[in-house]
Amino acid sequence: MTLSVAETGPANPLPPLRPLDGTHHVDERERAGLPRDMARQIAYEPLRSLLPERVRDGYGRSRTPREVGTIVLENDRLRATVLPGFGGRVVSLFHKPSDRELLYRNPVLQPADFALNGAWFSGGIEWNIGATGHSTLACAPLHAARVTAPDGTPVLRLWEWERLRDLPFQVDLWLPEGSDFLYVGVRVRNPHEKAAPLYWWSNTAVPEARRVLAPAEEAWHFGYERRLRRVPVPVHEGVDRTYPLRGEYPADYFYEMPEGQRRWIAALDGAGQGLVQTSTDVLRGRKLFVWGTGTGGRRWQEWLTEPGTEGYCEIQAGLARTQLEHVRLDAESEVSWLEAYGPLDADTALVHGGDWDAARSEVEDGLEQRLPRAEFETAFEHWLTSADTEPGEMLATGSGWGALEVLRAAHKLPGTPFDESTLGDAQRPWAELLGSGSFPEPRRVGPPGETLVAPHWRDMLETAPAEPLTEYHLGVAQWHAGDRAQAVRSWERGLELAPSQWPLLRCLAVADHEAGNRERAADRYTDAFDDLCQERRDDGETWTAATAALGREAIGALLAAGRIAGARSVWERLLPATRERGRFRLIEAQLLLAEGDKEAARAVFDAGFEVADLREGAEAIGELWSRISDEPLPERYDFRMRPPGTDNSG
Structure with missing residues (x-):
């Protein structure tokens, strides 16, 4: 596809020796009032250094149109466009029957200093692994190949070696025939003899003129004043915060979902149409990020795209309740889950009405009708049987760091070959x-x-x-x-x-x-x-x-x-x-x-x-x-x- 691109430029050649900035940090006084498991996971091995990564700050603000390599998955209902050279970002998810783009699709590729190591761009669905923040792989190439599932379904496999935590991971994407949902199977492995801190958030940009719904009555609010506090959902301080344009300053809302509750989050427009994301229960957390209506938030929105482009918010799904936490991945173990992204049409009066329970029920009932939970769990089990399937045709090449680690330790990682040729x-x-x-x-x-x-x-x-x-x-x-x-x-x-x-x-x-x-x-x-x-x-x-x-x-x-x-x-x-x-x-x-x-x-x-x-x-x-x-x-x-x-x- 042709995009207006500001090239990422060379990495900074000086090793990043100084401590990370504390933008996403909660001090110990704040931690004292948090639930015990949350406080423990916030304190569990937070990232203190970017090494061995380098800072990527060689980009500018001058953009020129150029072709960017894509991989396209398509069935009779959906078309998903992926950029293997930029973190495997899904930049478009187009629903054919309704002629609707389900994501916020940025017309430019403009790096800005939001990733842990600098260069990041907005739009689409991104895969964040490593530590609090946008992944160091946001503007880096991933390995990509075609895999054929046991039932014959073509699967796009993306994989790489995440260097901050030394963990290999894979993301499998496929579109079952006749399905309105993009399926995404994720696996992270720890091949080492020592437990590792694990962080994962799947981050989806959607137009901000939406209402964001999730099955929660409370959320953890985190702003740039670095305070984490519990607030009611949807109304807080007299304002319904589930509408991204009803707050002045940028903020995160991490939804507190009851045990046993199906995991989902949706963003629906004034007509009750939009995107819903769901997952198996391992992906516990859900989050809304808003830019707000203040001068600074609007300026950042302009900064990341070009004049005349609609604004966006982010709906996210992660392994922990908040993005300030890391979970433990035991030695020589792995964790897997299944996600799905697709369209949702709901009753406008219900999803935009004053009854929060009715609004949530309307979305959850609609999701269950289109993608029954039991059917989805079965799809996850089926995917696990093909997660080790060796890839066929290579479509893109990532870095050689995984090959070096396999050469060093002879790790056995079926399904994700890190070949010496890389x-x-x-x-x-x-x-x-x-x-x-x-x-x-x-x-x-x-x-x-x-x-x-x-x-x-x-x-x-x-x-x-x-x-x-x-x-x-x-x-x-x-x-x-x-x-x-x-x-x-x-x-x-x-x-x-x-x-x-x-x-x-x-x-x-x-x-x-x-x-x-x-x-x-x-x-x-x-x-x-x-x-x-x-x-x-x-x-x-x-x-x-x-x-x-x-x-x-x-x-x-x-x-x-x-x-x-x-x-x-x-x-x-x-x-x-x-x-x-x-x-x-x-x-x-x-x-x-x-x-x-x-x-x-x-x-x-x-x-x-x-x-x-x-x-x-x-x-x-x-x-x-x-x-x-x-x-x-x-x-x-x-x-x-x-x-x-x-x-x-x-």
């Missing part, structure tokens, strides 16, 4: 370490590749010959494990003989910053940036990404240490194209203000800029504006997602 340049040095016990030195000068941080890889690095690049990777793995002192020693050892010093100096600068030593952090960032400028070979994509990433961090550290002239020196050595990017226009305004030129800083705002990788919930633009001007923040810069004066420090 090993690529990123995996080859690690395969060599596995085979020879030594990490190879690079054949050409360039930023170091990705670091694997799991205990087994860290053990191999510790016993490998202590070459500079090995010490660099070992330090990153030790830092991830929480052994910061040992990480610093590894980086310092590597520095003694390293021909390329800036990667090690940057790691040491981060360590200094985290330890509160601003002066030494500034020194090391200065040395690192000097070394990079001497070493970079050209203004190609890789070196440009490294210079931009290191320059951005260095300027921040130098300004924090009060070294304004040093920050200006770094700014002037950034490549001209980098300085024109919105993120760096914001940095320029910060630098000008630090130099005492408030007028010039204001001129940067007046000229206009767009920070393509502005983080969800970030308020840096508004905070800087308040130091420059007493005027209200211009709407184009207003991305605020919480009421003024509320604390979101976590």
